[in-house]
Amino acid sequence: MHNSPKVLVVGDLMIDHYLWGSANRISPEAPVQVVDIDKETTVLGGAGNVVNNLRALGCEVSVISVVGDDDVAHELKSMLDAIDTKSYLVKEDERKTSKKSRIIASHSQVVRYDKESKENITKSSESEVLKNFSTLCAEVDIVLLSDYGKGVLTTSLTKDIINIAKSKNKKVLVDPKGLDYSKYSGAYLLTPNKKEAQEASGINITDDNSLVDALKKLKDVAKLDISLITLSEDGIAIFDDKLIMRPTVAREVYDVTGAGDTVLASLGYSLASGKDIVSALEFANLAAGVVVGKLGSATATIDEIEHYRASINKTSIxxxxxxxxxxxxxxxxxxxxxxxxxxxxxxxxxxxxxxxxxxxxxxxxxxxxxxxxxxxxxxxxxxxxxxxxxxxxxxxxxxxxxxxxxxxxxxxxxxxxxxxxxxxxxxxxxxxxxxxxxxxxxxxxxxxxxxxxxxxxxxxxxxxxxxxxxx
Structure with missing residues (x-):
């Protein structure tokens, strides 16, 4: 079993920007709150949150993405360097690197504003990404695709990445976006939530039978080894010749932000470490239980997960x-x-x-x-x-x-x-x-x-x- 699995992440990188303050008055210019900002924080978002989760688990991480030639891209690169992540960032002059800003007043989000490009990357950028991927793929244990629908993982690029990875016997795990999952054909597994799975499969999930139907449909559409759906407080379900469900182990839920990124990262860590899918599923459930007990996009360390594993066996007292x-x-x-x-x-x-x-x-x-x-x-x-x-x-x-x-x-x-x-x-x-x-x-x-x-x-x-x- 690897102590430090080598993981390659490809996807949409972004910065999550928070402005924290208090709102005690209404503007005389318009019927809106005036927020007095006390502090400002930035964290890696999108595929960056997957990277953060992998680093918290002790993985060696490389990441490939496409960004603009702007200040946000430079900041993003510095943030990746700060957590010892090898980054291969292809730059497009006209592209805006994604930055999502949230104004928080008295612990409540008042407004969010985004600055980003969402159009597909150019064919030239696709070629550059594929060139980097082909070089790095042989050196890693597993590949994770984090698709936030911002244009990096185009249909053709995604298919090429999966084909190259499979030719080198590397599992590909995908956090999908959109309705057409044939885009991810040949991946080892996808990690859609219940809403995403219903939309992509066209099946309303109301019980175990409809859940199995949706899992089978997605497995067939995307030619997956394992079909998986995350079910929020009901845990995670997979179909591997039969339905296997693991209920959630969260004692307290405070914020589900980024829980999907944690599931993708922890599954990747477990499988790259040589665990079977059921063991990986249980580990991912524990990791998700840790992060939903925290505020904001969060990560879970091995120590936190082991403490959590022990705590759920305790009595409520x-x-x-x-x-x-x-x-x-x-x-x-x-x-x-x-x-x-x-x-x-x-x-x-x-x-x-x-x-x-x-x-x-x-x-x-x-x-x-x-x-x-x-x-x-x-x-x-x-x-x-x-x-x-x-x-x-x-x-x-x-x-x-x-x-x-x-x-x-x-x-x-x-x-x-x-x-x-x-x-x-x-x-x-x-x-x-x-x-x-x-x-x-x-x-x-x-x-x-x-x-x-x-x-x-x-x-x-x-x-x-x-x-x-x-x-």
Whole structure:
């Protein structure tokens, strides 16, 4: 099995450009919002997102495309160089390199405007692409075609590429566009979604029987080895003499942007690594489950996929217990969604009414409550060698089952300062006994709240009562 499969991508490269800001007023010139821009970001889009996904998986990637002789093309080349991708970009003087700009105000897209050429590339460019492809094809393990309908993958060029690849025994995987899939005749597989498959096959997919009919039709039209359709939350279906379905494994779906690119890249990675189609299918489903849990066009690393594979075997309670790194990812996601984060910490040994009341009040101060739980070792330092009564695993599990607690993470430091620094909560909550005292992390949080304990309820008193047998 290859550790670093060599993958060749051919398709429509573009830049996804984001302008982030806030909209608090209406223009006096027209009934439209005025967006005050705070920051600007750019990422690789189109076939570039496939490249990004492949690089995240550790593949050696080469990409062939056609661009304009403009500033966007130069920027695109620099972005590819920055992720160690070999790029073979054919330039056309009159062509505009694709750039899609989105204005985002308060996490909502206000408008998108595109600057691009969509007409087919010239015959001269086709010849140049084919020349590069013929040279590179023998050196790679698999070929991926990312067709965004922007004119690079013309019908004649696509057919020539597939024929050359097949002559060198290279599998060709295609993310298709349009209605005529005979354009991709001879590919190993295509990755249309349900809507695209219905339009291309002319079959309305309503059940397993119509799904099989559509898969068979596409397999016949494009002379595929494997027929595949992605089914969003229902997973991925393939037809390889029989119907094989793998349901989605996403726990939480936040954004499906770029999920198709991830499926194409992860299937390519798996097959180039020597996996069979069913194993590749399962891997692609896991990778898609990771990226739809992120915002924007995203990628999934091998480590993230393996963590995710382990997490889906956890109970729903276990899923709320996060490592430091897992929590960091969740915090970044929550902040992008504009959620108000509340943080508290403690030992929470022998859970009682006072704890539950305290956590319920803490949660009321925001949208998400993150609880830093003292490890067994740190509890011993604070409370003595006889404590804790319950292990950190047991304490974390019980706390994660509470409706008020969203995430629990165990920390071993004497104070939760480093954890608070990572979370940067909007609200930091501590017990009423901190009145007049310095609260660790108060220099980081925007606000500190003190919650009074329920009178007469404490772990120490519970232990004393048990020891005195007054129960």
């Amino acid at each position: 276990d899923a709320h217990i996060k490592s430091f790194e897992e929590l960091k990812i969740q915090v970044e996601r929550l902040k992008k969604l504009g959620k108000k984060i509340v943080f508290t910490n403690g030992c929470f040994d022998i859970l009682h009414r006072g704890h539950v009341s305290y956590l319920d009040i803490a949660k009321s101060y925001g949208d998400v409550l993150i609880l830093g739980l003292n490890s067994d070792a740190s509890v011993r330092k604070l409370k003595g060698e006889s404590r804790p009564i319950n292990s950190e695993e047991d304490r974390a599990f019980v706390l994660s089952a509470l409706e008020s607690v969203d995430f629990v993470t165990v920390f071993s430091d004497e104070t939760p300062y480093e954890l608070i620094k990572m979370v940067e909560p909007d609200v930091l909550v501590k017990g009423g006994d901190y009145e007049g005292k310095e609260v660790v992390g108060s220099d980081i949080a925007r606000e500190v709240k003190l919650v009074q304990f329920v009178d007469g309820k404490s772990t120490t008193k519970t232990i004393a009562k048990i020891q005195s047998c007054e129960c």
